[in-house]
Amino acid sequence: MELVGAGPVRVTSETVTPWPGVPAEHPFGLHTLPYGVFTDQVDSPPRVGVAVGDAILDLTKATRDLLPEHAALFGSGSLDGLLIAGRQTWTTVRETLTRWLTDDRHAEALAPLLLPASEVTMRLPFTVADYVDFYSCEQHAANVGRILRPGQRSVPPNWRHLPVGYHGRAGTVVVSGTPVTRPNCQRRGPEDTVTFGPSTALDFEAEIGFVIGTPSALGRPVPLTDFADHVFGVCLVNDWSARDIQSWESVPLGPLLGKSFATSISPWVVPLDALGTARIGPPVRDPHPLPYLDDTGTESWGLDITLEVRLNGQLISRPPFAGMYWTAPQQLAHLTSNGACLRTGDLFASGTVTGAAPDERGCLLELSWNGSTPLSLADGSTRSFLADGDEVSITASAPGPDGTSIGLGEVRGRISPALVDGTLRG
Numbered sequence: 001m002e003l004v005g006a007g008p009v010r011v012t013s014e015t016v017t018p019w020p021g022v023p024a025e026h027p028f029g030l031h032t033l034p035y036g037v038f039t040d041q042v043d044s045p046p047r048v049g050v051a052v053g054d055a056i057l058d059l060t061k062a063t064r065d066l067l068p069e070h071a072a073l074f075g076s077g078s079l080d081g082l083l084i085a086g087r088q089t090w091t092t093v094r095e096t097l098t099r100w101l102t103d104d105r106h107a108e109a110l111a112p113l114l115l116p117a118s119e120v121t122m123r124l125p126f127t128v129a130d131y132v133d134f135y136s137c138e139q140h141a142a143n144v145g146r147i148l149r150p151g152q153r154s155v156p157p158n159w160r161h162l163p164v165g166y167h168g169r170a171g172t173v174v175v176s177g178t179p180v181t182r183p184n185c186q187r188r189g190p191e192d193t194v195t196f197g198p199s200t201a202l203d204f205e206a207e208i209g210f211v212i213g214t215p216s217a218l219g220r221p222v223p224l225t226d227f228a229d230h231v232f233g234v235c236l237v238n239d240w241s242a243r244d245i246q247s248w249e250s251v252p253l254g255p256l257l258g259k260s261f262a263t264s265i266s267p268w269v270v271p272l273d274a275l276g277t278a279r280i281g282p283p284v285r286d287p288h289p290l291p292y293l294d295d296t297g298t299e300s301w302g303l304d305i306t307l308e309v310r311l312n313g314q315l316i317s318r319p320p321f322a323g324m325y326w327t328a329p330q331q332l333a334h335l336t337s338n339g340a341c342l343r344t345g346d347l348f349a350s351g352t353v354t355g356a357a358p359d360e361r362g363c364l365l366e367l368s369w370n371g372s373t374p375l376s377l378a379d380g381s382t383r384s385f386l387a388d389g390d391e392v393s394i395t396a397s398a399p400g401p402d403g404t405s406i407g408l409g410e411v412r413g414r415i416s417p418a419l420v421d422g423t424l425r426g
């Protein structure tokens with residue numbers, strides 16, 4: 001049964017099903033309750049919502065009418081107000097929403113505030129402050145090493161000592177559905193010629209992002225144990241990557257324009273509170289991490305999330321997040337270990353998620369092994385890298401309580417042709 005905008009749908013069977021009758025197996029069931037920002041008509045001011053089944057509860061209006069003490073959190077048209085409110089408020093609001101959505105007494109008041117998700121436009125959910133991307137999947141790092149540095153050690157010597165990462169460009173983080181224009185840039189061509197032009201090796205990277213709510217003080221590292229005090233929730237990330245630009249520019253300081261043209265995120269931010277059942281232990285680390293990264297005996301934040309990547313609608317990979325070598329608390333502890341502070345809206349991403357099997361690889365560089373084994377698609381075409389018009393969709397889910405599934409929604413983007421002399425071709 002689907003929830004429709006006309007109002008809550010009551011379940012008539014004898015089973016105890018909370019209104020509004022969201023099926024237990026729905027990825028946005030009552031155990032998920034992700035937050036996002038939407039508009040429902042052209043030029044309408046953005047509002048904050050929580051997804052429940054196939055509907056969105058308008059929190060900007062609902063809190064104004066029913067929970068005025070929290071209305072300020074949702075009045076700005078972004079999640080920024082909620083993010084900065086802190087862990088105790090996040091928990092209180094989630095408990096209130098759960099009460100609202102599981103008690104018939106609230107159904108009548110909330111019915112006019114439910115909209116069909118299919119009829120709204122989702123917006124960038126929060127103001128992205130700083131954006132950092134890690135590289136914390138050992139299988140991905142090893143594959144990239146084998147592809148780009150054959151004959152050398154596949155994983156760099158620092159990799160098992162610290163979560164390697166780079167600073168990305170916050171201003172080009174875009175919401176799912178935003179077209180991605182193929183970047184122009186300088187790259188090395190055949191026979192070592194250096195040219196300027198459209199990337200010929202455009203790729204995606206399937207990742208999980210972590211969203212900072214509570215800031216930290218300059219000069220004060222955030223220990224592993226404070227992770228959940230600062231991180232509000234997770235989203236999906238596609239770290240679009242132009243491999244030809246990246247490989248030419250990255251020596252010796254790392255990626256810049258090969259990554260900064262666009263990074264797509266899912267419109268829904270799933271609270272950490274929804275991921276309790278998905279938490280698992282981390283893998284064995286060798287060598288043993290330094291004390292500030294040693295999570296022995298701490299609450300584990302490995303996460304049993306399975307991603308799915310589709311290219312033009314065809315499932316091409318199912319990367320498992322569960323095996324990530326460095327966890328998000330370790331990434332956060334490392335990020336602040338030098339005293340760098342956190343700001344509300346900071347986003348840090350996991351790095352490409354890749355599993356051991358060939359159909360678990362999280363980017364085309366690995367799936368096509370840098371073009372040596374192009375990916376075959378159902379329409380008979382092949383891909384080494386992305387073609388103009390290609391659409392990449394990444395979805396993910398994690399186990400929830402009582403056999404339910406916690407959905408992370410979708411991050412989607414279609415490739416537009418490169419600009420020629422500042423204008424669109426064709």
Ligand code: CA
Pocket residue numbers: 133134205207239351352
């Ligand atoms: Ca990446």
